[in-house]
Amino acid sequence: MPMRTLPVELYRAAQVRELDRIAIEERGIPGHTLMNQAGAAAFQLLRQRWPKAWRIEVVCGGGNNGGDGYVVARLARQAGLDARIMTLADPESLHGDALSAAQEARAAEVPITAFNVADLTEADLLVDAILGTGLEREVSGAWREAIAAMNAHPTAVLALDIPSGLHADTGAVLGATIQAEVTLTFIGLKQGLFTGQGPACCGEIHFTSLGVPPDIYPALHPASWRYVGDDLPTLLPHRSRSAHKGHFGHVLVIGGDLGMAGAARMSAEAAARCGAGLVSVATRSVHAGLQAAVRPELMFHGIETPDQLAPLLNRATVIAIGPGLGRGDWGRTMLHVALASDKPLVLDADALNLLAAGPSYRDDWILTPHPGEAARLLKMTPAQVEADRFIAVEDLALRFGGVAVLKGAGSLIAGKADGLVALCTTGNPGMASGGMGDVLTGVIAALVAQGLPLFAAAKAGVYLHGRAGDRAAQAGGERGLLATDLLPFLRQLINA
Numbered sequence: 001m002p003m004r005t006l007p008v009e010l011y012r013a014a015q016v017r018e019l020d021r022i023a024i025e026e027r028g029i030p031g032h033t034l035m036n037q038a039g040a041a042a043f044q045l046l047r048q049r050w051p052k053a054w055r056i057e058v059v060c061g062g063g064n065n066g067g068d069g070y071v072v073a074r075l076a077r078q079a080g081l082d083a084r085i086m087t088l089a090d091p092e093s094l095h096g097d098a099l100s101a102a103q104e105a106r107a108a109e110v111p112i113t114a115f116n117v118a119d120l121t122e123a124d125l126l127v128d129a130i131l132g133t134g135l136e137r138e139v140s141g142a143w144r145e146a147i148a149a150m151n152a153h154p155t156a157v158l159a160l161d162i163p164s165g166l167h168a169d170t171g172a173v174l175g176a177t178i179q180a181e182v183t184l185t186f187i188g189l190k191q192g193l194f195t196g197q198g199p200a201c202c203g204e205i206h207f208t209s210l211g212v213p214p215d216i217y218p219a220l221h222p223a224s225w226r227y228v229g230d231d232l233p234t235l236l237p238h239r240s241r242s243a244h245k246g247h248f249g250h251v252l253v254i255g256g257d258l259g260m261a262g263a264a265r266m267s268a269e270a271a272a273r274c275g276a277g278l279v280s281v282a283t284r285s286v287h288a289g290l291q292a293a294v295r296p297e298l299m300f301h302g303i304e305t306p307d308q309l310a311p312l313l314n315r316a317t318v319i320a321i322g323p324g325l326g327r328g329d330w331g332r333t334m335l336h337v338a339l340a341s342d343k344p345l346v347l348d349a350d351a352l353n354l355l356a357a358g359p360s361y362r363d364d365w366i367l368t369p370h371p372g373e374a375a376r377l378l379k380m381t382p383a384q385v386e387a388d389r390f391i392a393v394e395d396l397a398l399r400f401g402g403v404a405v406l407k408g409a410g411s412l413i414a415g416k417a418d419g420l421v422a423l424c425t426t427g428n429p430g431m432a433s434g435g436m437g438d439v440l441t442g443v444i445a446a447l448v449a450q451g452l453p454l455f456a457a458a459k460a461g462v463y464l465h466g467r468a469g470d471r472a473a474q475a476g477g478e479r480g481l482l483a484t485d486l487l488p489f490l491r492q493l494i495n496a
């Protein structure tokens, strides 16, 4: 039975093929057995998830993903369901295990016809067995039309291994992709399922190892891993009864140029709600008084010149710079002075845009770009960043040093000594609203202030921020979700 609790290790397609090879060639598990296991697991899941489905249309491609589909159709037919196969590739062109599976389906009297949109109409359920980890080019022609027709059909789609058209390594869509309600993936979790377009087209992700011996997995170093917050309780410092505010660090937020006071304040408030002992804000003088009135626990300073900023930098444990910083003279001056300090930094928003214009390298900072800011830093387009988010985030950490967070569906964190990229699946589309990035900056800064190493602070901050967004969305819906709605949930989560 496919597992609902997913492993944390994530792999590239080539690595999963290597696991497949080891199982077949070194452990003597026939490929045909793996394919039958894949088909059986998919059929079992299908029966559990859609017990009333009777007319099952399995759409098969020309490779082993298609082979899995032939097995599903055979098992469904043998169980008395009206299972049929529509193929995009001539069954005679199949090879090896897929050819055997097709022959066994034919022997079980499964109707096998060429793909025909009209035949979809009666289906209660569609199974996507078109393309798996063998996707090697843009989907086009009849394959693209089939994917579009399946997506346009009102019934659910069960995707085998990966929604066809989604790139297993990057989460990018090559031309077109299946929109699945459920995806059952085999042997190893593909990292592309969890970032980029993956979350938008996979639906519920189920996993089955196909009975591959667990001791073959250590042969491969995962390409990345899902961070699920399991080490959070150990990361956050214990609060002794005799603790005082000096024990939990001092966050200095620099930002809030004219007209953008709110950004700096949201960042500062998030830092305070995540346990920072003291929080100061260096902002334009015109904002300081008003902001102090609305949140007296934060120490607002009107800062117009470098020598006014210097004493605040000395007192800070960590500097968060960028929320509402702007790209004018004031913002540029503030960034220049902040970079001259030896305190760890969190850079976001316009601090990143200014950095893109004047690159430098440090080991003690965390950069938190969204794809557009990452594109400016890497001198490429946002589409190029999204075409391979893993390469982009690793490139950011390599070029600029420290830790890089590439925000977006399936945020990625790079910069760990062992090179492993962490992937965070918390968060929801309701968080695509102004101020969410400012809050994240404050969350991460608060964790650095409390002594977490940079990579831990970044991964835990992204995780907590997304979880708080999920709880806020559960409480009141994704539409109209505001950045400050996260604050009470952040406090709950940081104390969980």
Ligand SMILES: NC(=O)C1=CN([C@@H]2O[C@H](COP(=O)(O)OP(=O)(O)OC[C@H]3O[C@@H](n4cnc5c(N)ncnc54)[C@H](O)[C@@H]3O)[C@@H](O)[C@H]2O)[C@H](O)CC1
Pocket (backbone or CB within 6 Å): 016, 017, 019, 020, 034, 035, 038, 061, 062, 063, 064, 065, 066, 067, 068, 130, 131, 132, 133, 134, 135, 136, 137, 138, 139, 140, 143, 160, 161, 162, 186, 187, 188, 210
């Ligand atoms: N290792 C495992 O976990 C198991 C994998 N199984 C299934 O096998 C597929 C991988 O099979 P493979 O034959 O390598 O690739 P595909 O089935 O994805 O098909 C490749 C096939 O399609 C052609 N092709 C590639 N891109 C396109 C395109 N854009 N348009 C049209 N055709 C395309 C390519 O030329 C090949 O002919 C894996 O996903 C699992 O589902 C095993 O069954 C179980 C263990």
Ligand SMILES: [K+]
Pocket (backbone or CB within 6 Å): 065, 128, 129, 130, 131, 132, 159, 160, 161, 162, 163, 164
């Ligand atoms: K598929």
